[in-house]
Amino acid sequence: xxxxxxxxxxxxxLSSHPATAQNGPVVVELYTSQGCSSCPxxxxxxxxxxxxxxxxxxxxxxxxxxxxxxxxSFAQPAFTARQHAYARARNAEMVFTPxxxxxxxxxxxxxxxxxxxxAIQAHRAKGNAVQVSMQRNGxxxxxxxxxxxxxxxxxxxxxxxxxxTVQIRRGENAGHAxxxxxxxxxWNVIHRWDGADALAIEVSAAGTDPAVAIIQHANNxxxxxxxxxx
Numbered sequence: 001x002x003x004x005x006x007x008x009x010x011x012x013x014l015s016s017h018p019a020t021a022q023n024g025p026v027v028v029e030l031y032t033s034q035g036c037s038s039c040p041x042x043x044x045x046x047x048x049x050x051x052x053x054x055x056x057x058x059x060x061x062x063x064x065x066x067x068x069x070x071x072x073s074f075a076q077p078a079f080t081a082r083q084h085a086y087a088r089a090r091n092a093e094m095v096f097t098p099x100x101x102x103x104x105x106x107x108x109x110x111x112x113x114x115x116x117x118x119a120i121q122a123h124r125a126k127g128n129a130v131q132v133s134m135q136r137n138g139x140x141x142x143x144x145x146x147x148x149x150x151x152x153x154x155x156x157x158x159x160x161x162x163x164x165t166v167q168i169r170r171g172e173n174a175g176h177a178x179x180x181x182x183x184x185x186x187w188n189v190i191h192r193w194d195g196a197d198a199l200a201i202e203v204s205a206a207g208t209d210p211a212v213a214i215i216q217h218a219n220n221x222x223x224x225x226x227x228x229x230x
Contacts, residue, residue: 036173070171130225
């Protein structure tokens with residue numbers, strides 16, 4: 001069952017503190033699986049986050065639950081590897097689902113709506129170091145970013161499917177149909193940037209799937225700026 005009251009409380013808390021435009025959006029990565037019985041409340045929470053302009057919500061489906069009997073139709077080994085890379089960067093002993101990584105920094109059990117609220121609010125208040133913008137040009141997008149402190153930054157292009165309903169036939173969630181939102185289908189590093197000068201690059205982005213630009217410290221560090229074209 002959808003955690004209706006928790007989601008209402010979450011939405012109310014966020015709307016009571018409007019974001020300022022210069023802060024930029026907060027990137028929320030949800031690590032989830034169709035085969036995980038604890039994940040549906042987090043999937044529902046991400047669905048609500050995806051409706052907000054001040055949050056970029058991204059669902060990365062992992063494959064390590066597939067052995068239970070249901071292979072997640074959205075899972076990619078690269079997403080499992082990304083989650084493990086976050087764990088190594090933070091000296092964490094294990095990975096888990098559902099997990100949310102907030103702006104590449106804070107790890108939260110994704111079904112704990114109040115903790116998710118607190119983490120998002122903290123990053124909204126702090127703001128992003130880099131202002132990022134995107135513009136579509138036919139089958140490509142242009143990504144621009146303001147200069148910042150020198151560093152080793154990865155410019156990444158993410159594409160996602162807005163929503164899809166899946167009937168689960170085996171595993172822990174057998175017999176249920178769930179609607180999944182902001183399902184990442186591609187996550188690619190497209191450029192390395194030192195932050196010294198303004199960034200302006202054009203990259204292929206064919207198709208109608210929304211596109212997200214994320215600038216992040218290398219080795220799964222903090223996300224310093226992001227933008228989205230829906």
